[in-house]
């Protein structure tokens with residue numbers, strides 16, 4: 001679990017994060033959503049140590065990352081996998097060399113062991129056939145999958161993904177979302193995804209943090225979001241008629257489940273028939 005406690009960050013006069021407290025749940029797909037400029041990336045950068053908050057704490061399993069010495073910080077960083085926006089692959093390296101890179105940098109196994117691990121990860125993201133190709137020879141979705149293989153090669157406890165669907169078509173986005181969710185469950189990773197993608201919100205987010213102008217405006221599960229009363233959140237998520245319809249359909253589906261039906265009745269959230 002990663003806990004953010006009263007995080008504040010300004011750049012000069014500009015306050016970018018205002019007293020943000022939130023929890024990234026262990027072994028779950030956690031999403032940070034919000035409009036452009038709301039502070040999602042800065043918040044994620046604070047979590048991985050690329051930006052130092054002005055005040056507040058970031059607790060990794062109860063240990064304060066912000067107050068750690070360099071060695072302890074390095075230990076946490078080694079448990080972090082990152083999938084960067086645009087994949088950030090090395091153009092001059094093949095797919096397998098890209099995935100091998102973190103192993104060469106940070107692990108001590110033999111060359112044979114490392115090659116075996118690379119092959120396992122490429123197989124897991126369904127890219128064994130592309131191992132010898134260069135990034136310029138593969139599609140955007142494949143590049144993301146290479147980025148994912150590279151992010152998991154060191155068996156991370158935490159996985160951070162910055163806009164994993166940027167530049168992808170809806171179908172490929174779904175493949176990437178599904179892959180990240182599956183890996184999160186399979187390896188019990190605490191995953192944090194920064195996204196604008198409403199499909200991701202509806203389908204893959206176990207836990208969602210909504211940022212609005214540097215504040216945490218709302219936090220809850222992808223079921224709770226269907227009933228959230230927060231106006232700013234609703235304007236952001238269910239902006240189109242299509243998404244409002246999807247919300248009503250999801251409410252009807254959830255009404256079939258006895259526990260949710262009772263809760264919905266109790267909270268006055270019964271769907272319109």
Ligand SMILES: Nc1ncnc2c1ncn2[C@@H]1O[C@H](COP(=O)(O)OP(=O)(O)OP(=O)(O)O)[C@@H](O)[C@H]1O
Nearest residue numbers: 011014016034035036037038039040041042043196
């Ligand atoms: N290094 C920096 N120096 C000054 N201002 C910055 C810096 N990094 C971010 N900001 C500002 O902080 C605010 C929040 O930026 P951030 O990148 O976190 O937004 P975001 O929610 O991730 O947006 P997007 O969805 O467009 O990526 C923006 O106004 C941005 O200009």
